[in-house]
Amino acid sequence: MFWVRVHDLGEHVFVTVVDKELLGKRFKEGDIILDINEDFFKGELLDEELALARMEAATSLYVIGKRAVKLAVEGEFIHPAAIKKVEGVPYAQMLLLYA
Known part of the structure; x- marks a missing residue:
């Protein structure tokens, strides 16, 4: 399961997908x-299929956690x-750029 939040910014849709157990945690390594x-990441608690559907709508995507990142890679996002x-803890970002 994943915490998925959709931030609808008009023509841009920012989606965050986080492994369920990571919500509320903080990690630090050097300056990162x-x-x-x-407040920012808690949205809907969704399964893989619905999380992928939300990723498909994203113009900007932020994924955190082993399962969320794996799902985003398998979905070619x-x-x-x-x-x-x-x-x-793995994380990645995707941004769609338009010409």
Whole structure:
């Protein structure tokens, strides 16, 4: 299960997908802080199929956690080379650019 939140900004749709157990946690490594606070990331608790459907609507996508990142890679939203880690927790971002 994943916490999925859709931030509808008009012509842009920002979607966050986080592994369920990571919500409310904070990770730090050097100068990088990954703060998965409920105010920003808590939305709907969804299964893989519905999380993928939300990813498809995104013009900007932020995924955090092993399962969320794996789902985004398998759905071809994220390239494996784009994956970063903080304290072993993987995360990645996708941004659609229009010409």
